[in-house]
Amino acid sequence: MVQALPIRETITQWVDICPLTAIAPNTGVCALVEGKQVAIFRVGYEADVFALGNYDPFSKTFVLSRGIVGDRNGIPKVASPIYKQNFNLLTGQCFDDETVSIPTFPVRVVEDKVQVAVSK
Incomplete structure (x- = not known):
């Protein structure tokens, strides 16, 4: 008989x-969350926020929070301030090199506070 392994819950x-x-509209900030640098972007004047890893794999520096926010064909994006590669703010996928992506983080606004999710 095969015994089922316990399901590991993530809280x-x-x-x-x-x-x-x-966070000024159409800009980003950097925050240290659970030891990771997270770039948090506010797109537009509403509460549209996105969170990506702050590490730019092309320049090998933590600079994405300083990138240029915009959109590509209606998809929110940030352009790295160093070599200008563009990253999808929804998925972390690089628009300019589909073999490269960066991590995304769940983010929300509650009572005017920006919050990032961490799993325990």
């Missing part, structure tokens, strides 16, 4: 980063 906790108003 998601939300970490407060900053007030939404601390």
Whole structure:
């Protein structure tokens, strides 16, 4: 008889980063979340926020939070401030080199506070 392995549950906790108003529209900020640099972007003037890893794999530096926010064919993106590669803010996929992607993080705004999810 085969014994089933226990299912490992991941508990998601939300970490407060900053007030939404601390992020100017169409810009990003960097936050240290559970030891990882996370780039958090506010797109437009509403509460549309996205979170990606801050590490730019092309320049090998932590700079994506300083990138240029925009869109490509209606898809929100950030262009690296170093070599200008463009990353999809929804998926982390590089538009310019489909073999490269960066991690994304769940992010939300609750009572004007930007929060990023971490799994425990």
